[in-house]
Amino acid sequence: xxxARPVTPVRAGTVTRWAAETDVLVVGHxxxxxxxxxxxxxxxxxxxxxxxxxxxxxxxALSGGELYLGGGTEVQRACGFEDSPEEMYSYLRAAxxxxxxxxxxxxxxxxxxxxxxxxxxxxxxxxxxxxxxxTWMPTTRDGLMWLGENAWPYNEIARPAPRGHRTATEAFGxxxxxxxxxxxxxxxxxxxxxxxxxxxxxxxxxGRVVGATARRHGEDLAYRARGGVVLTTGGFADNEEMLxxxxxxxxxxxxxxxxxxxxxxxxxxxxxxxxxxxxxVVELALTALPALAVRGMLVNAHGQRFVNxxxxxxxxxxxxxxxxxxxxxxxxxxxxxxxxxxxxxWGVVPRFVSETLGELEGELGMPPGALDSSVGxxxxxxxxxxxxxxxxxxxxxxxxxxxxxxIDPRAGFHQGGRPSAGAGTGVxxxxxxxxxxxxxxxxxxxxxxxxxxxxxxxxxxxxIHGEGYVSGTSLGDGTFFGxxxxxxxxxxxxxxx
Amino acid sequence: xxxARPVTPVRAGTVTRWAAETDVLVVGHxxxxxxxxxxxxxxxxxxxxxxxxxxxxxxxALSGGELYLGGGTEVQRACGFEDSPEEMYSYLRAAxxxxxxxxxxxxxxxxxxxxxxxxxxxxxxxxxxxxxxxTWMPTTRDGLMWLGENAWPYNEIARPAPRGHRTATEAFGxxxxxxxxxxxxxxxxxxxxxxxxxxxxxxxxxGRVVGATARRHGEDLAYRARGGVVLTTGGFADNEEMLxxxxxxxxxxxxxxxxxxxxxxxxxxxxxxxxxxxxxVVELALTALPALAVRGMLVNAHGQRFVNxxxxxxxxxxxxxxxxxxxxxxxxxxxxxxxxxxxxxWGVVPRFVSETLGELEGELGMPPGALDSSVGxxxxxxxxxxxxxxxxxxxxxxxxxxxxxxIDPRAGFHQGGRPSAGAGTGVxxxxxxxxxxxxxxxxxxxxxxxxxxxxxxxxxxxxIHGEGYVSGTSLGDGTFFGxxxxxxxxxxxxxxx
Numbered sequence: 004x005x006x007a008r009p010v011t012p013v014r015a016g017t018v019t020r021w022a023a024e025t026d027v028l029v030v031g032h033x034x035x036x037x038x039x040x041x042x043x044x045x046x047x048x049x050x051x052x053x054x055x056x057x058x059x060x061x062x063x064a065l066s067g068g069e070l071y072l073g074g075g076t077e078v079q080r081a082c083g084f085e086d087s088p089e090e091m092y093s094y095l096r097a098a099x100x101x102x103x104x105x106x107x108x109x110x111x112x113x114x115x116x117x118x119x120x121x122x123x124x125x126x127x128x129x130x131x132x133x134x135x136x137x138t139w140m141p142t143t144r145d146g147l148m149w150l151g152e153n154a155w156p157y158n159e160i161a162r163p164a165p166r167g168h169r170t171a172t173e174a175f176g177x178x179x180x181x182x183x184x185x186x187x188x189x190x191x192x193x194x195x196x197x198x199x200x201x202x203x204x205x206x207x208x209x210g211r212v213v214g215a216t217a218r219r220h221g222e223d224l225a226y227r228a229r230g231g232v233v234l235t236t237g238g239f240a241d242n243e244e245m246l247x248x249x250x251x252x253x254x255x256x257x258x259x260x261x262x263x264x265x266x267x268x269x270x271x272x273x274x275x276x277x278x279x280x281x282x283x284v285v286e287l288a289l290t291a292l293p294a295l296a297v298r299g300m301l302v303n304a305h306g307q308r309f310v311n312x313x314x315x316x317x318x319x320x321x322x323x324x325x326x327x328x329x330x331x332x333x334x335x336x337x338x339x340x341x342x343x344x345x346x347x348x349w350g351v352v353p354r355f356v357s358e359t360l361g362e363l364e365g366e367l368g369m370p371p372g373a374l375d376s377s378v379g380x381x382x383x384x385x386x387x388x389x390x391x392x393x394x395x396x397x398x399x400x401x402x403x404x405x406x407x408x409x410i411d412p413r414a415g416f417h418q419g420g421r422p423s424a425g426a427g428t429g430v431x432x433x434x435x436x437x438x439x440x441x442x443x444x445x446x447x448x449x450x451x452x453x454x455x456x457x458x459x460x461x462x463x464x465x466x467i468h469g470e471g472y473v474s475g476t477s478l479g480d481g482t483f484f485g486x487x488x489x490x491x492x493x494x495x496x497x498x499x500x
Numbered sequence: 501x502x503x504a505r506p507v508t509p510v511r512a513g514t515v516t517r518w519a520a521e522t523d524v525l526v527v528g529h530x531x532x533x534x535x536x537x538x539x540x541x542x543x544x545x546x547x548x549x550x551x552x553x554x555x556x557x558x559x560x561a562l563s564g565g566e567l568y569l570g571g572g573t574e575v576q577r578a579c580g581f582e583d584s585p586e587e588m589y590s591y592l593r594a595a596x597x598x599x600x601x602x603x604x605x606x607x608x609x610x611x612x613x614x615x616x617x618x619x620x621x622x623x624x625x626x627x628x629x630x631x632x633x634x635t636w637m638p639t640t641r642d643g644l645m646w647l648g649e650n651a652w653p654y655n656e657i658a659r660p661a662p663r664g665h666r667t668a669t670e671a672f673g674x675x676x677x678x679x680x681x682x683x684x685x686x687x688x689x690x691x692x693x694x695x696x697x698x699x700x701x702x703x704x705x706x707g708r709v710v711g712a713t714a715r716r717h718g719e720d721l722a723y724r725a726r727g728g729v730v731l732t733t734g735g736f737a738d739n740e741e742m743l744x745x746x747x748x749x750x751x752x753x754x755x756x757x758x759x760x761x762x763x764x765x766x767x768x769x770x771x772x773x774x775x776x777x778x779x780x781v782v783e784l785a786l787t788a789l790p791a792l793a794v795r796g797m798l799v800n801a802h803g804q805r806f807v808n809x810x811x812x813x814x815x816x817x818x819x820x821x822x823x824x825x826x827x828x829x830x831x832x833x834x835x836x837x838x839x840x841x842x843x844x845x846w847g848v849v850p851r852f853v854s855e856t857l858g859e860l861e862g863e864l865g866m867p868p869g870a871l872d873s874s875v876g877x878x879x880x881x882x883x884x885x886x887x888x889x890x891x892x893x894x895x896x897x898x899x900x901x902x903x904x905x906x907i908d909p910r911a912g913f914h915q916g917g918r919p920s921a922g923a924g925t926g927v928x929x930x931x932x933x934x935x936x937x938x939x940x941x942x943x944x945x946x947x948x949x950x951x952x953x954x955x956x957x958x959x960x961x962x963x964i965h966g967e968g969y970v971s972g973t974s975l976g977d978g979t980f981f982g983x984x985x986x987x988x989x990x991x992x993x994x995x996x997x
Contacts, residue, residue, distance in 0.1 A: 007947055010946060010947050011947055011949070248777045248936065249777070249779070251598060251966070254599070270947075273773065273946045274946050275773065282779060284780075325823070326823035327823070370888035370889055372877065372880070380873060392867055448771065449770045450506040450508055452508070469748070
């Protein structure tokens with residue numbers, strides 16, 4: 004039996020008292036909600052944002068804060084990289100595909116330089132320097148980082164240019180992004196009701212969405228929205244029942260979220276017949292340190308390599324967890340281990356150290372000869388600067404020599420001093436599927452028609468992702484399409500009245 | 501923009517003329533529809549079945565006809581196998597999991613012997629003999645076959661017993677199963693309207709489903725159902741837009757269907773706020789001959805093995821397509837090839853034949869040494885009757901010796917003289933996700949509440965499958981839960997009136 008909170012739509016005619024009326028009602032105050040609120044308010048609409056937590060920020064504020072932007076931003080140019088919307092599109096189509104929403108992806112790339120400027124105009128600063136090595140997160144204030152663009156096969160699909168933009172903080176920067184966006188929304192005139200949990204959508208007799216019910220301080224309230232409701236409630240990483248129904252791969256693992264990604268916006272809209280897209284797609288992060296993996300080998304339970312270790316680390320994570328037998332191991336030699344400065348090793352401790360591979364494979368429970376064969380093959384080719392299996396860049400290729408260490412991602416590591424959500428299984432993730440929307444955030448029903456008065460953005464919607472993911476595309480498409488939804492909802496005010 | 505046929509629910513009050521009234525309206529005349537129609541009619545209800553094709557049968561009639569049944573059927577006992585519902589449940593939970601609907605799965609196993617008898621009572625005969633080797637489909641009239649129960653790791657999870665029940669035909673038997681079920685439904689009193697495409701559900705003012713609109717011979721009609729509507733429209737393998745939204749892995753490949761699995765039942769119900777489950781899960785079949793694969797090696801593009809070749813062939817297919825770099829190859833030696841009788845080789849022709857592995861890996865575009873290393877490792881262990889990587893049964897282990905052949909699944913093969921749907925990519929499949937239903941077929945909305953008057957079964961619903969699949973579970977759970985939905989809809993007649 005379902006234990007889900009009911010989200011049955013409420014008929015407007017049954018509402019006896021409106022707690023508040025506004026033009027645009029935004030549900031959820033993460034990055035997409037803040038962007039929508041800012042744009043709607045800037046367009047002159049009255050805006051009210053409902054947030055179930057005690058204050059704004061959501062999962063966005065806890066994120067790394069990377070923004071995937073390109074096409075020739077001033078940071079890219081200052082670091083000496085040429086880029087174009089076409090090259091950005093080619094990369095993302097390959098890295099986020101297959102079968103991403105092409106219209107959204109094209110628009111996102113075409114307007115990326117302008118979207119970068121929008122962040123600058125909101126007060127975010129970006130240092131004109133590049134972090135030039137595989138990592139989950141630089142330990143510096145560098146404003147630019149690679150996110151897989153220079154790794155095979157992507158380096159053959161599009162001209163490589165780094166597009167991970169980072170506001171000037173060390174380690175996690177999501178809080179700073181949200182600080183600026185929330186302030187901007189407030190300055191533009193948006194009002195926030197915190198501790199307010201939206202519970203259902205309100206529809207009039209024509210089927211138009213005209214508000215939402217909510218629970219606030221123990222009271223059941225009805226909020227009226229004259230122009231439209233924008234759902235920016237996030238994904239459903241924290242809803243066990245939705246995960247079991249749609250994305251069970253996350254169930255066993257840690258979650259990258261604020262603990263409140265309950266999928267409620269998706270459910271409220273689906274109760275009205277809204278269409279969803281790619282509800283099973285998840286992003287996963289394996290707590291394997293890219294700087295170590297790239298200098299050695301990432302192998303599965305059989306000691307087999309399965310990916311070039313210099314890809315965007317989310318890609319090697321997904322490849323491991325969704326396609327390879329567990330457990331996974333990072334195999335490095337002493338030279339590789341010592342080449343990574345201790346402050347970047349974030350508390351990583353080798354689980355096993357051994358002079359010989361035969362001894363090590365025994366410790367790891369691999370079949371006899373497994374690791375000997377894998378490392379032997381790797382070394383033979385690496386000695387010639389080649390990786391004919393996975394094409395890791397020659398920069399990282401070197402025969403490995405004993406003593407060897409095996410690092411266990413299940414032991415987790417600390418990012419910026421914070422315990423990783425993946426400690427335990429070594430994996431943490433979040434959901435990418437959501438409501439089917441137009442590029443202006445209008446929610447579509449299963450017949451492909453717009454549900455009047457209803458918008459969505461951020462992880463409550465299916466955005467620019469197909470099966471793949473790259474850091475910075477959540478805050479990136481959440482803000483980009485959040486802005487567009489805010490503009491459209493404010494415009495909807497005129498068409499609705 | 502969506503090109504989907506609209507499925508917007510119709511209000512009963514707007515219907516000016518009912519083309520027909522019945523107690524139970526069944527939409528789709530495949531195995532689930534026939535089972536539902538038989539039970540509802542047998543319970544005394546008036547039953548009308550709408551079928552969009554020119555006659556009944558659907559994809560079920562084109563299927564192999566395997567029925568996954570066990571727990572101690574008379575065929576199992578005659579072949580000398582002990583079985584119990586508990587052992588059957590343990591196997592299916594592992595093979596169809598993770599996160600299958602446990603309540604459905606338990607019930608399916610507990611009542612499996614009775615469900616077997618139901619087929620016998622409908623006139624299906626089963627020979628008391630076993631086909632005892634890995635295959636997609638026996639070339640004999642044997643009534644029983646293994647479907648992965650005796651392969652690692654399943655042989656350690658549950659006591660192995662074969663549960664693939666086959667009615668007495670050579671090769672494809674779906675047509676015979678459907679011939680009997682359609683006849684039984686008709687004899688029980690169910691009436692069928694063929695060439696009749698259901699287009700939307702009709703709901704009354706309380707939200708109860710009271711019928712469906714349909715298009716028949718160019719006319720738009722409304723059918724009234726006093727007791728309930730049972731959606732048995734099949735999956736969505738033939739709906740490109742739904743595949744792009746939910747199960748894109750199938751897009752590139754062949755489809756196992758009658759070409760009419762358009763997902764319309766899923767969409768009609770979702771338009772009312774029905775919940776779906778596991779819309780991304782697909783079953784895939786690689787056109788690699790199990791009898792050859794088991795005597796050699798199934799390898800990926802890098803020449804790596806990734807599974808024990810004696811598993812249910814759908815499992816090695818899914819493992820290949822969803823987790824391994826393509827193309828895939830079956831590597832056999834002369835002894836292995838000749839051990840398979842020509843009539844079971846179904847037109848398989850080796851793509852490359854070579855005296856040495858070095859030559860063969862060059863032909864296959866593998867890195868130098870790749871196949872030499874894989875076969876060397878395999879042979880070392882096989883000489884001792886062991887497979888420490890994947891635990892293939894010792895019966896199939898033997899060092900491979902040149903000359904070697906590489907067989908390309910993309911070349912396809914012919915099943916029973918019929919061109920395989922997978923010719924081209926070597927892969928064909930169908931969808932397993934669908935509407936969320938109770939064990940009695942009631943469709944649930946996203947809040948977990950029953951949508952009154954609406955039932956679903958077969959591949960329009962999410963059944964006993966988690967991520968996995970085994971042959972015979974489609975006809976198996978389609979008929980089992982189709983029967984229950986028919987009973988419930990007939991009973992709903994009383995509660996509705």
